Amino acid sequence: MLVKFTDKLISASSARTLGPILKKTPRAVLDWKKEASFRKLIKYVYKNSPFYQKKFKNLNINPAKIKSPGDLGNFFTTPTDIVDHAEEFLCSPPSMAFESSGTTGRNKRIYLSQSELNSIGKFVGAGLFLGGLGEKDRIVNALDFCVWIPGIITQKGIENAKVFNLTAGKIDPMEVYKRIPTYNLNVIIGEPTWLIKLTEIAEERGSYPLKLLIGGAEALPDNARNWMRKVWQGAEVRMVYGTVESGGILGFEPYPECVDYHIDENNFYVEIVNTNAENYGEVVFTTLNRSCMPLIRYKNNDISSMIETPCACGLPLRKLAKLRGRADEIVVTSGGNLYPLLFEEILKDIDSLTHDWQIVFILRGVKEVMEFHLELRDNSLKDTIKETVFASMQQKYPDLWKNLSIGIFETDFIFHTPETIRKPGRKLIRIIDKRS
Ligand SMILES: [Zn+2]
Structure with a gap:
């Protein structure tokens, strides 16, 4: 009724x-x-x-x-x-x-x-x-x-x-x-x-x-x-x-x-x-x-x-x-189950970065590497950005940080000029798994 x-x-x-x-x-x-x-x-x-x-x-x-x-x-x-x-x-x-x-x-x-x-x-x-x-x-x-x-x-x-x-x-x-x-x-x-x-x-x-x-x-x-x-x-x-x-x-x-x-x-x-x-x-x-x-x-x-x-x-x-994130963007890694929002949280307060970034997982030998592809507004900050990202990771995701600090996986930082990571007309894929 x-x-x-x-x-x-x-x-x-x-x-x-x-x-x-x-x-x-x-x-x-x-x-x-x-x-x-x-x-x-x-x-x-x-x-x-x-x-x-x-x-x-x-x-x-x-x-x-x-x-x-x-x-x-x-x-x-x-x-x-x-x-x-x-x-x-x-x-x-x-x-x-x-x-x-x-x-x-x-x-x-x-x-x-x-x-x-x-x-x-x-x-x-x-x-x-x-x-x-x-x-x-x-x-x-x-x-x-x-x-x-x-x-x-x-x-x-x-x-x-x-x-x-x-x-x-x-x-x-x-x-x-x-x-x-x-x-x-x-x-x-x-x-x-x-x-x-x-x-x-x-x-x-x-x-x-x-x-x-x-x-x-x-x-x-x-x-x-x-x-x-x-x-x-x-x-x-x-x-x-x-x-x-x-x-x-x-x-x-x-x-x-x-x-x-x-x-x-x-x-x-x-x-x-x-x-x-x-x-x-x-x-x-x-x-x-x-x-x-x-x-x-x-x-x-x-x-x-x-x-x-x-x-x-x-x-x-x-x-x-x-x-x-998207179900197909969740990756199971040695650092845990990782998803776009987690990286968004880590990177969001870092002013020198643009809003576009991408995380790529690769294997170096048998070691898992988490590549941070970041667009840097000011190239002179290249040397300090890694520490800033790590500090944010340590504060927000201590378990992930622990796995990194004891060498379970490695990280690489690859810097790009603004507006180059996103391909025109395409949605930006935040996480790419290239390990297999
Ligand atoms: Zn409401």
């Missing part, structure tokens, strides 16, 4: 009225709604999708007996499934397609219907309002418009929010910088590395009092956040978590006190599987409201942990801890 009522309320709401509804929905109702949507979805895909029909039959899964994701046992969908069989997932004719930026030459394909895109837009709009957007704010959307999804879903969100916007796309940050005073723009949405570039321009040429900077699609280094806030005269800096496969926003941090990502539990059933002793594991999600190409227990290849304790901001939605 309550579930149906909430569903009705949500579908009748606008982006502006949806936020307060989300904030007031008790967690118990959210959970009932989630389970009910999941049960309905399982029956729906079994009836309509050749991919799920075949899989369920092979695995002797009886859709009538599936009550929640755990009942599916070892059944997951993977990036390989949607590279190889995207069209077999389809339950109804799609209106559009998006692709992930693949590195292998074979992209993942995601199909959506027009009504799904509209619904994603409403939730993105609601997220913007929860994040502090007001009627008089003026947004620039500088996300990429291509076969990749973020530009268009953000645009849909802005349309739903009904505020003034400049649809820039991912153009030269200087072009956006020049237009901030022309249009009195005060909210800027872009990829984190693009926002960093824009902030560098503002730091050099003068900044404006912005209200909000919103980034997504890749991680924003912690130290960059404070620096951006300072340069833009106190602007809030928020990040969202989503992928091409999730279509919409999986996680968002609407208030400064949130720190981690609230999960959009109205649209996603998120699980953490294969957890370690610290409860970190792989992020797996089910799209609860997509009818064209639903993804069930999709392994998103990110590592995080579920936070059950209520957030100080009052939103009932559970949270995902800051991502530790």
Whole structure:
């Protein structure tokens, strides 16, 4: 009864009225709604999708007996499934397609219907309002418009929010910088590395009092956040978590006190599987409201942990801890299980380094070597940087430091000039394992 009522309320709401509804929905109702949507979805895909029909039959899964994701046992969908069989997932004719930026030459394909895109837009709009957007704010959307999804879903969100916007796309940050005073723009949405570039321009040429900077699609280094806030005269800096496969926003941090990502539990059933002793594991999600190409227990290849304790901001939605990196970026080394966030913590407060760095593991004979590839702003600091990195490692990760100091593994420092580690148009891979 309550579930149906909430569903009705949500579908009748606008982006502006949806936020307060989300904030007031008790967690118990959210959970009932989630389970009910999941049960309905399982029956729906079994009836309509050749991919799920075949899989369920092979695995002797009886859709009538599936009550929640755990009942599916070892059944997951993977990036390989949607590279190889995207069209077999389809339950109804799609209106559009998006692709992930693949590195292998074979992209993942995601199909959506027009009504799904509209619904994603409403939730993105609601997220913007929860994040502090007001009627008089003026947004620039500088996300990429291509076969990749973020530009268009953000645009849909802005349309739903009904505020003034400049649809820039991912153009030269200087072009956006020049237009901030022309249009009195005060909210800027872009990829984190693009926002960093824009902030560098503002730091050099003068900044404006912005209200909000919103980034997504890749991680924003912690130290960059404070620096951006300072340069833009106190602007809030928020990040969202989503992928091409999730279509919409999986996680968002609407208030400064949130720190981690609230999960959009109205649209996603998120699980953490294969957890370690610290409860970190792989992020797996089910799209609860997509009818064209639903993804069930999709392994998103990110590592995080579920936070059950209520957030100080009052939103009932559970949270995902800051991502530790991609599942395929976690490397098992003689120094322990290492992941991008760990190196981010070690390097983040070292001013003479840029935000771009890479760790490469190689073997020298039988010895494991951890290569720090760092971009140094000032070459004269070459001799001291090693000590600074070690001091930070010792303070933040004493176990890793111990393994290094007793010679379990070695380190090399390789310095690069700024803006040379990242290859244009590619996501920066933080950890590379070349030991085999
Ligand atoms: Zn919160």
